Amino acid sequence: MSTMTFGRYSFRDTFVHRLDARNKIFLTLLFMVGIFFQFNKWSTSLILSGIYIVVLLILMLISRVSLIALLKSLGGLWVLVIFLMAIYIFIPTNNPKLPVAFTIGTLEVHWDAICQSGYIIMRLVLMISLTMILTSTTKPMDMTYAFEWYMTPLKPIHFPVHEIAMTLSIALRFIPTLLDETERIMKAQASRGVDFNHGGIFKRFGAIIALIIPLFVSALERSEELANAMIVRGYDPKAKRTRYRLLKFSWRDLIAFLFIGLMFAGIIVLFVFDRTGEPIDIINFFFKVKGF
Amino acid sequence: MxxxxxxxxxxxxxxxxxxxxxxxxxxxxxxxxxxxxxxxxxxxxxxxxxxxxxxxxxxxxxxxxxxxxxxxxxxxxxxxxxxxxxxxxxxxxFPEYQLFEETVEKDVAFGVKNFGVKNEEALERAHEALNKVGLDESYYKRAPFDLSGGEKRKVAIAGILAINPDIIIFDxxxxxxxxxxxxxxxxxxxxxxxxxxxxxxxxxxxxxxxxxxxxxxxxxxxxxxxxxxxxxxxxxxxxxxRLDIPTVIKVANALKEKGMDIDVNQIRGIDDLLAAIKKWRNKA
Structure with missing residues (x-):
């Protein structure tokens, strides 16, 4: 059970760790939106991708998130990669600009398709890395507070903002407890001869049932106990509550906000130029390389 | 073994x-x-x-x-x-948390079946184990989740007993x-x-x-x-x-210190202590 370390919060005292959770969530979203802008000019996309990767690497360096851990966790992504590749390759490209890479029967596969799928996969990887940085630098509790803060405008229409946030934080709190419980039950069933590691699909399915049912039963019992304990201590979701931990917007947040904000503004400007008549060819714009 | x-x-x-x-x-x-x-x-x-x-x-x-x-x-x-x-x-x-089958007999037979015993024989061994822990026929078809805490624990112990191990560890x-x-x-x-x-x-x-x-x-x-x-x-x-000596032993030790003729090593429970005191009184 101790192998599930990917994206888990780890305490370090860095610039990124100290940022306000609300700000961090907002900036992560902003960055992601930026990543998913589609440009007509391929050279723009290429340059921007390079910038994203560099920014991401710097972010990882500052927040001391291990690149190796990230690459390891991406290993599980290959099914998605093959799926995306297949979709792009088997769907014919409109007005291809690049030569044919290979043909399957009557279907001509252009280099465009392969480049497109590579581009999509790269953006996906960037997204996942960003999320990982967010989750491994923000305390889960701060995250739920931030979500609660973002949902406050919904309160007047009787949307159960506080209840949802409380549910979220309880769920997060019980993940390690339930993992321990899982391990306990697995061992207990292994003592009764269940083999979780060997055997065919039916045997394994049976083994999983012997794990899941007791786990659900104990989780339900636990939740009932917790609900009782909360009621006994006078918990009322409608009551006004004070906080032990306060989220604060500091100078660090301002710096991070300005940096990501400027980057996003730059992307928007490029996007507008890209869509209207004369797109800026950044490579020529900066380096004056003729005929590139 | x-x-x-x-x-x-x-x-x-x-x-x-x-x-x-x-x-x-x-x-x-x-x-x-x-x-x-x-x-x-x-x-x-x-x-x-x-x-x-x-x-x-x-x-x-x-x-x-x-x-x-x-x-x-x-x-x-x-x-x-x-x-x-x-x-x-x-x-x-707390072995009662490992129960999951629909009936008590099925749950007890589960472990036996995992070791390759056929269904009927497994059920037979389950019944045997249930009788040993003091749960009679009326329990066989009941759902384990309806039982009391003590009964659940007995069912769980029967689940191990039915496998018929030579060594049993109780945590x-x-x-x-x-x-x-x-x-x-x-x-x-x-x-x-x-x-x-x-x-x-x-x-x-x-x-x-x-x-x-x-x-x-x-x-x-x-x-x-x-x-x-x-x-x-x-x-x-x-x-x-952090480790406490049983009260009976403490009492026996105290009595011995006061001059009572008692073999503390023989005291295994309250009954032994009572017997020893009676013996001492009869002698006196």
């Missing part, structure tokens, strides 16, 4: 900075048809030790030998090791039980012992150790601190704060 524990070491979370050495060079031998208690404070490694006996935890160094089975790091992935669980049954603390068998239920359960465990099974009980309860165990092993910070009879243990732990 006995168990030989040879110089075993085990560390939790080996890579983490807070790696804890749970077992530190433990070796002793458990003989056939022993009734042994493993005692120690919380976190002293009792449960870890017990789990190495049926290969749920593989020691990092050293080995545990049970009959033909050798549990060590080298053959940790061997499929053969599963067979060890047929010979050594482990009843976990805190009486935790959360009232005195009468504890007594009944321990009587049941004694019956298994009389039928020739080796019994290993992990416990905090010194009264239980005094009354039932033939031998006690004390673990301290993952090391073997003491190995001997309960009476020897109680004189060994006189200076300890």
């Amino acid at each position: 006995g168990i030989q524990i040879k110089n075993i070491f085990y560390t939790y979370q080996k890579k983490a900075t807070n790696a804890t050495l749970a077992l530190n060079d433990v070796s002793f031998e458990i003989k056939d048809n022993d009734f042994i208690a493993i005692v120690g404070e919380t976190g002293s490694g009792k449960s870890t030790l017990a789990q190495t006996f049926n290969a749920l935890i593989i020691p990092d160094q050293g080995e545990v030998v049970v009959g033909d089975y050798v549990v060590n790091y080298k053959n940790r992935k061997s499929r053969k090791l599963r067979g060890i669980r047929q010979r050594i049954g482990l009843v976990f603390q 805190e068998p009486t935790a959360g039980f009232d005195p009468q239920s504890s007594k009944d359960l321990m009587k049941l465990i004694c019956e298994f012992h009389e039928q020739g099974k080796t019994i290993i009980v992990i416990t905090h309860d010194m009264d239980l150790v005094n009354t039932y165990a033939q031998r006690v092993v004390l673990l301290e910070m993952g090391q073997l601190a003491f190995d001997g009879t309960p009476a020897e243990l109680f004189s060994f732990i006189k200076g300890y704060d």
Whole structure:
């Protein structure tokens, strides 16, 4: 059970760790939106991708998130990669600009398709890395507070903002407890001869049932106990509550906000130029390389 | 069947900075048809030790030998090791949480079937085990989740008993039980012992150790601190704060100090103490 370390919060005292959770969530979203802008000019996309990767690497360096851990966790992504590749390759490209890479029967596969799928996969990887940085630098509790803060405008229409946030934080709190419980039950069933590691699909399915049912039963019992304990201590979701931990917007947040904000503004400007008549060819714009 | 524990070491979370050495060079031998208690404070490694006996935890160094089975790091992935669980049954603390089938008999038969016994024979063995723990025919078809806590625990114990192991390990068998239920359960465990099974009980309860165990092993910070009879243990732990000498023994010791002629080593429970006092009075 101790192998599930990917994206888990780890305490370090860095610039990124100290940022306000609300700000961090907002900036992560902003960055992601930026990543998913589609440009007509391929050279723009290429340059921007390079910038994203560099920014991401710097972010990882500052927040001391291990690149190796990230690459390891991406290993599980290959099914998605093959799926995306297949979709792009088997769907014919409109007005291809690049030569044919290979043909399957009557279907001509252009280099465009392969480049497109590579581009999509790269953006996906960037997204996942960003999320990982967010989750491994923000305390889960701060995250739920931030979500609660973002949902406050919904309160007047009787949307159960506080209840949802409380549910979220309880769920997060019980993940390690339930993992321990899982391990306990697995061992207990292994003592009764269940083999979780060997055997065919039916045997394994049976083994999983012997794990899941007791786990659900104990989780339900636990939740009932917790609900009782909360009621006994006078918990009322409608009551006004004070906080032990306060989220604060500091100078660090301002710096991070300005940096990501400027980057996003730059992307928007490029996007507008890209869509209207004369797109800026950044490579020529900066380096004056003729005929590139 | 006995168990030989040879110089075993085990560390939790080996890579983490807070790696804890749970077992530190433990070796002793458990003989056939022993009734042994493993005692120690919380976190002293009792449960870890017990789990190495049926290969749920593989020691990092050293080995545990049970009959033909050798549990060590080298053959940790061997499929053969599963067979060890047929010979050594482990009843976990609060075993009632492992029940999951629709009926009591099915749940008890589950373990038996895992070891390759056919359905009807498995059910037969389940009935037998249920009768042994004192649950009659009326329980067979009931849902385990409708039973009381004590009954659930009996069903779980029957689930291990039906596998018919030679050695049964009980991890805190009486935790959360009232005195009468504890007594009944321990009587049941004694019956298994009389039928020739080796019994290993992990416990905090010194009264239980005094009354039932033939031998006690004390673990301290993952090391073997003491190995001997309960009476020897109680004189060994006189200076300890965390391990308490049973009240009966304390009373017997006090009486002896006041000049009563009493053999403290023979006092295994309140009845023995009463008998000794009566004998002394008759003599006087």
